[in-house]
């Protein structure tokens with residue numbers, strides 16, 4: 492008889508993973524824990540995410556679904572670059588660290604590997620991912636599954652255009668819902684962390700199955716300052732003059748100019764600022780707050796132009 496014992500995680504190669512799963516790793520994980528700390532959001536967001544995820548392991552397995560119909564799904568929505576994926580990965584590690592004793596795993600799903608132009612194939616691939624690949628992972632112990640860009644898997648069936656196989660996508664959404672119900676009933680140690688930039692594109696039947704839907708907003712001026720400060724400090728470990736910028740009072744001016752930009756753009760601002768002049772590119776220690784302010788203004792103009800283009 493064929494052995495069903497899975498290989499140790501460090502021996503799992505990505506090409507050996509089933510279709511639709513891009514990685515499996517043991518939790519907690521130091522790199523992911525650092526991600527959790529690196530995201531600046533109001534404390535309430537992290538606290539609620541963590542409490543909901545912990546309840547999945549303390550409450551859900553012990554109370555009948557007829558009493559508390561938990562599905563083990565948390566959805567993070569918000570504009571691009573606000574830290575949703577980082578928070579989801581960091582949350583997985585933080586929950587595992589809190590729930591001492593159990594061997595948690597993080598399974599990352601790549602939804603794009605499942606969509607196919609051939610009629611009926613997407614539905615089958617999605618069905619297999621949940622009913623076989625994820626279920627097999629879940630029997631190994633507490634499992635957290637990252638469903639990034641979930642709108643591609645659970646597309647709103649009422650909004651489908653008639654292009655590109657709407658029937659197939661419709662059925663794929665049906666398959667996700669059926670499988671979520673089945674897994675929720677059979678695997679209470681399974682937790683899905685889903686993210687999306689397009690909450691309106693997600694099927695409402697999926698959203699209604701979520702135990703928590705949390706909005707991750709764009710950083711405000713205070714958070715923008717904190718992100719810039721943290722980033723300058725880290726770069727300053729290699730380029731000492733940059734650490735001094737982090738502690739300057741004038742960083743407030745840069746933060747004001749950067750208010751409304753997303754976290755990804757804020758981190759990139761430092762590189763963009765260095766790329767404004769040949770001198771700073773040759774010697775990053777020459778970076779000034781004026782460079783950063785100019786980069787912030789450029790980013791605001793690009794953002795306004797992109798918005799205008801989408802209207």
Ligand SMILES: Nc1ncnc2c1ncn2[C@@H]1O[C@H](COP(=O)(O)OP(=O)(O)OP(=O)(O)O)[C@@H](O)[C@H]1O
Nearest residue numbers: 529530531571572573574575576577688718754755
């Ligand atoms: N609030 C934040 N605080 C600190 N850094 C942030 C924040 N938001 C985003 N970042 C940084 O921006 C980068 C992108 O973050 P991430 O991929 O988690 O965003 P996302 O919301 O998932 O984006 P997308 O919607 O485009 O997938 C990361 O390097 C992250 O550290």
Ligand SMILES: [Mg+2]
Nearest residue numbers: 575576639686
């Ligand atoms: Mg993301």
